[in-house]
Amino acid sequence: EAGVVQSPRYKIIEKKQPVAFWCNPISGHNTLYWYLQNLGQGPELLIRYENEEAVDDSQLPKDRFSAERLKGVDSTLKIQPAELGDSAVYLCASSLQGDEQYFGPGTRLTVT
Amino acid sequence: GNSVTQMEGPVTLSEEAFLTINCTYTATGYPSLFWYVQYPGEGLQLLLKATKADDKGSNKGFEATYRKETTSFHLEKGSVQVSDSAVYFCALLRANNLFFGTGTRLTVIP
Numbered sequence: 001e002a003g004v005v006q007s008p009r010y011k012i013i014e015k016k017q018p019v020a021f022w023c024n025p026i027s028g029h030n031t032l033y034w035y036l037q038n039l040g041q042g043p044e045l046l047i048r049y050e051n052e053e054a055v056d057d058s059q060l061p062k063d064r065f066s067a068e069r070l071k072g073v074d075s076t077l078k079i080q081p082a083e084l085g086d087s088a089v090y091l092c093a094s095s096l097q098g099d100e101q102y103f104g105p106g107t108r109l110t111v112t
Numbered sequence: 113g114n115s116v117t118q119m120e121g122p123v124t125l126s127e128e129a130f131l132t133i134n135c136t137y138t139a140t141g142y143p144s145l146f147w148y149v150q151y152p153g154e155g156l157q158l159l160l161k162a163t164k165a166d167d168k169g170s171n172k173g174f175e176a177t178y179r180k181e182t183t184s185f186h187l188e189k190g191s192v193q194v195s196d197s198a199v200y201f202c203a204l205l206r207a208n209n210l211f212f213g214t215g216t217r218l219t220v221i222p
Contacts, residue, residue, distance in 0.1 A: 041214055
């Protein structure tokens with residue numbers, strides 16, 4: 001069984017540029033999560049989807065971050081414009097009805 | 113609120129040494145508790161879990177017991193190997209959301 005797939009694995013951009021991350025969850029998993037992991041810290045939830053509905057986006061900085069999960073499968077997280085402080089690892093995870101979460105390898109973003 | 117406090121690292125042990133990584137939590141109600149491991153260059157992997165008080169989670173020689181009276185979920189292994197070198201995260205699950213500790217980096221030397 002394929003795990004959670006994320007792309008790209010690494011991204012370097014200049015500040016004020018836009019960036020997008022893509023996630024393909026495990027087949028059949030209806031719940032999808034985006035986490036932010038700063039260096040030396042644990043992951044922090046940005047947004048949680050159940051099917052195509054964003055059920056918890058309270059920690060998503062909506063002035064510059066947006067996310068979508070069309071058709072309740074793949075998801076895209078976007079930052080526009082990026083700031084230096086956005087440099088971090090962005091993790092995607094999926095689960096079957098809120099049970100155990102399975103994580104992708106993450107996208108490491110560097111904003112210069 | 114919901115939060116997890118982990119023993120600060122880094123931790124360096126010799127091969128075959130005994131490992132303990134402390135974890136305590138604050139939560140409303142009775143959360144499920146997890147240990148995740150992150151090997152270099154990889155994503156987080158679930159190591160073990162416990163869903164109610166006095167449950168013991170175990171996997172790959174690691175164990176942790178859900179202690180409601182001390183709100184703790186300490187990770188232990190009797191004999192570590194070089195391949196156990198990784199970052200270990202304690203986490204709790206409430207309302208379908210995971211709350212992580214800051215992680216503890218373990219290095220095992222031959």
